[in-house]
Amino acid sequence: MTVLMRPKPLDGFKVREFNMLIDGKWTAGAEGKILERASPGHGAVVSRYQAATAVDANRAIASARKAFDDGHWPRMTGAERSRILLRAADIIDERADELAFLDCIESGKPISQAKGELGGAADIWRYAAALARDLHGESYNTLGDGTLGVVLREAIGVVSIITPWNFPFLIVSQKLPFALAAGCTAVVKPSELTSGSTLVLGEILEAAGVPAGVVNVIVGTGPEAGAPLTSHPDIDMVSFTGSTGIGKLTMANAAQTLKKVSLELGGKNPQIVFPDANLDDFIDAAVFGAYFNAGECCNAGSRLIVHREILDEVTSRVAALSAKVKVGDPLDPSTQVGAIITPQHLAKIVSYVKGASENGASVAVGGTAADLGLGQFMEPTILSSVAPDMAVAKEEVFGPVLSVLAFETTDEAIRVANSIDYGLSAGVWSRDFDTCLTVGRRVRAGTVWMNTFMDGASELPFGGYRQSGIGRELGRHAVEDYTETKTLNMHIGPRTGHWMPKEARG
Numbered sequence: 001m002t003v004l005m006r007p008k009p010l011d012g013f014k015v016r017e018f019n020m021l022i023d024g025k026w027t028a029g030a031e032g033k034i035l036e037r038a039s040p041g042h043g044a045v046v047s048r049y050q051a052a053t054a055v056d057a058n059r060a061i062a063s064a065r066k067a068f069d070d071g072h073w074p075r076m077t078g079a080e081r082s083r084i085l086l087r088a089a090d091i092i093d094e095r096a097d098e099l100a101f102l103d104c105i106e107s108g109k110p111i112s113q114a115k116g117e118l119g120g121a122a123d124i125w126r127y128a129a130a131l132a133r134d135l136h137g138e139s140y141n142t143l144g145d146g147t148l149g150v151v152l153r154e155a156i157g158v159v160s161i162i163t164p165w166n167f168p169f170l171i172v173s174q175k176l177p178f179a180l181a182a183g184c185t186a187v188v189k190p191s192e193l194t195s196g197s198t199l200v201l202g203e204i205l206e207a208a209g210v211p212a213g214v215v216n217v218i219v220g221t222g223p224e225a226g227a228p229l230t231s232h233p234d235i236d237m238v239s240f241t242g243s244t245g246i247g248k249l250t251m252a253n254a255a256q257t258l259k260k261v262s263l264e265l266g267g268k269n270p271q272i273v274f275p276d277a278n279l280d281d282f283i284d285a286a287v288f289g290a291y292f293n294a295g296e297c298c299n300a301g302s303r304l305i306v307h308r309e310i311l312d313e314v315t316s317r318v319a320a321l322s323a324k325v326k327v328g329d330p331l332d333p334s335t336q337v338g339a340i341i342t343p344q345h346l347a348k349i350v351s352y353v354k355g356a357s358e359n360g361a362s363v364a365v366g367g368t369a370a371d372l373g374l375g376q377f378m379e380p381t382i383l384s385s386v387a388p389d390m391a392v393a394k395e396e397v398f399g400p401v402l403s404v405l406a407f408e409t410t411d412e413a414i415r416v417a418n419s420i421d422y423g424l425s426a427g428v429w430s431r432d433f434d435t436c437l438t439v440g441r442r443v444r445a446g447t448v449w450m451n452t453f454m455d456g457a458s459e460l461p462f463g464g465y466r467q468s469g470i471g472r473e474l475g476r477h478a479v480e481d482y483t484e485t486k487t488l489n490m491h492i493g494p495r496t497g498h499w500m501p502k503e504a505r506g
């Protein structure tokens with residue numbers, strides 16, 4: 001029986017009202033549209049935003065274009081940009097409780113987790129600040145006496161940044177500080193479900209000294225406010241995190257003007273466990289991997305691929321621990337699994353479980369929505385006897401639902417792991433060095449954790465193979481992603497190797 005923490009009503013709560021940030025001014029939308037966000041854990045409206053349409057998106061793009069073309073931001077020294085990013089990180093720390101509260105109340109994630117994400121986000125801003133001073137190109141002094149080659153890294157220009165609802169502040173922090181470090185200007189559009197903390201980030205950047213127009217933040221739905229950011233000719237690059245479907249649409253729109261795209265998309269990540277693994281550690285990581293952020297996580301370890309020798313033991317131990325996970329009020333500091341983002345999404349999660357049961361999977365624990373009086377919640381759920389070709393084993397459920405699959409040989413485990421369209425991350429558990437490295441090298445995923453799961457660091461690149469995306473975020477090359485390469489080919493001394501004969505040249 002899951003531990004349920006019933007949400008307390010948000011009595012006396014003051015709804016927070018937000019304008020958009022365009023060209024250094026906090027403004028209403030041109031068409032007077034308003035979006036409201038209700039807390040998924042409490043059912044009450046908590047935020048009200050001015051919503052952008054194409055008119056506002058175009059104004060924001062024009063502002064970012066002007067700020068880039070006037071050259072002030074891109075031509076600042078790396079040290080100056082770095083100082084501003086460091087100030088931003090300090091203000092993020094100062095306002096961390098407010099930001100975490102907004103992310104918690106709008107997304108339904110547990111408050112303790114939201115606070116942890118803020119700490120991680122501030123660290124990324126500091127890491128990007130360091131990279132701002134280290135961005136450099138190459139020189140070639142090996143091309144002969146007459147030639148010096150210099151390869152410059154230049155800011156790519158105006159970047160549009162589109163983010164999802166599941167890690168609102170963390171994901172914009174995986175993109176924007178690197179774009180700014182490179183000297184780019186930006187239009188940012190967070191998910192219309194969780195825009196609050198990104199709008200506060202706009203205030204933070206103003207206070208840190210980012211000049212007007214360098215960062216514009218608009219709120220709105222994907223088709224109205226997002227689509228113009230993927231197709232407008234004045235946008236040079238689109239950095240998108242979200243579903244694979246919208247990622248494909250983004251790439252198709254961007255192709256019309258050949259924009260660079262960076263896409264961080266869905267995942268269906270396996271954790272492969274061998275009989276010699278430290279099972280105590282693994283069981284905890286399996287539960288964490290499946291239910292962290294209510295499973296609404298691109299990195300969720302939603303497929304356990306378990307050696308048949310330990311299948312029954314692993315299934316029963318993971319089920320026993322799952323039943324102790326605390327589900328409920330996102331504002332309760334002891335909650336581990338919060339609310340599901342929308343009622344529609346909850347219905348989709350439940351329908352995946354129903355479909356799997358109808359196709360022969362067994363529900364080992366959970367399996368239904370949890371009625372806690374307010375908001376919408378899902379019980380941590382384990383499905384056993386899942387076959388690799390079932391929808392629940394191949395598609396992103398994006399909820400606290402874990403599918404258990406069996407294998408007998410290492411080759412079979414790798415085959416099952418690689419048998420889907422995604423390739424974001426994977427975990428392998430064994431005390432044997434050879435086993436870990438064999439699986440680690442053959443699994444087609446951007447990150448492979450060995451004897452751990454979902455650890456992260458600003459220094460380590462993150463991104464997906466195949467339909468999990470294009471490009472990498474974080475790591476020391478993250479700033480370079482927001483640059484163009486320019487070759488300066490310089491001749492030294494009198495021209496040699498003339499094309500026209502001497503007689504013709506006189």
Ligand code: NAD
Nearest residue numbers: 163164165190191222226227242243246264265266267298
């Ligand atoms: P989504 O694709 O529905 O929306 C993402 C963003 O795109 C939102 O801001 C949305 O308003 C916008 N959008 C929607 N339609 C658009 C359009 N036509 N043009 C431009 N923008 C549009 O995704 P979501 O439901 O917000 O987030 C969940 C998805 O994000 C999952 O698939 C998850 O795996 C993925 N995700 C991936 C990563 C990663 O790093 N790989 C991280 C977090 C989430």
